[in-house]
Amino acid sequence: MTETVLRERRRRQTEREIGDAALLLFEQQGVDGTTVDDIARAAGVSARTFFRYFPSKERAALVPHTELDERVEEMLDSLVADRPLLEQLEEVWCEILVALDDGRSEPGRLLLRVRRLMRSEPALRLAAIGYDEERVDALVERLRVLLGVDDDLGPRLAVTTAAVVVGVALDRWADARDAGRPVDLLATYAEARRLLRESVSP
Template sequence: MEISEAALTLFESKGVEATTVGEIAQAAGVSQRTFFRYFATKEEAALRDHWAFEAILGAGLDRLDSDVSPRLALEASFAAALTVYSDSSSIACQRLLRVNRIIKKEPTLRAVLARASVARNATLVDAVSKRFDCSELQIRLAVDVSIAVLRAALETWVDRSSTDEAANLPETYSLARTLAYK
């Protein structure tokens, strides 16, 4: 079993606080030393798929369409990136869903993500600033609003997926974009 998978499995059964790095390493069949070569904390190990999700979102930042507003450019970039998650039965989609269900239940993981969001937003502001000749306020608003729409879509998708196997992240994001500006 890989380290991230072991962390997720243990967090699902015992919770984050009750799980130790030693237990994760043992379940993964590695030493604690090996664990720490890959991850700084047990929380980081469980969030690998979330970081991959954010990397996918960030991959299109150098291609933002400067012919539209910064917000529309970011949202179009996010929408394009989310096509990776179109197939609800794909491994990537199922892992993202699984980690987000755990995040929803675990305040420790939410706190890690809240701290990381500061750096992510700064990266987005920097990327948008390089492509658009706008005020800092307009760029910050574009980033914050775009992230809020994405977060609402992601959380709604996670909730819907519990009762609706056909729930689709890109479609939920498209709906969130529409509803956000009504």
């Protein structure tokens, strides 16, 4: 294993440890009641180190799950220019939702904790919106290059549409679980996609 790979692995481990500490503290004492120093102390790092990884305490709770994020990167690398983009993005989202295993897998439990917390913590929701915008912009540019187009309107529309539909499904899923009437995440996403198509069909 090369030194570069080891460094990256250590970096991701530290990032995950800081993220776990932030999320737990936010659940226990709220975002406003938690400081960067609190998070750094709980993660066993300095505040200086914290800011090498995250621009704010809220962003620390939004660390993607490493293995799932790597799988997403592989799927995005396999997208092709000669198939409808929205359809391919929906396939990517389906595989992500399968990996979440209706909240039973590690990334599924992590996502559920974050989404629950976002509902009661406006600062965390705002941070998530900003982070999502950054990721959307990066993905749109990646897809613009893949498609070989100068205008990013098509890729942006496909990425935004796919993200909105899955976001609605995730919120419905999390709300239903909290209300004691759980729904299946994949089935909820499939229904959201069906309703979207019905709404735009002639």
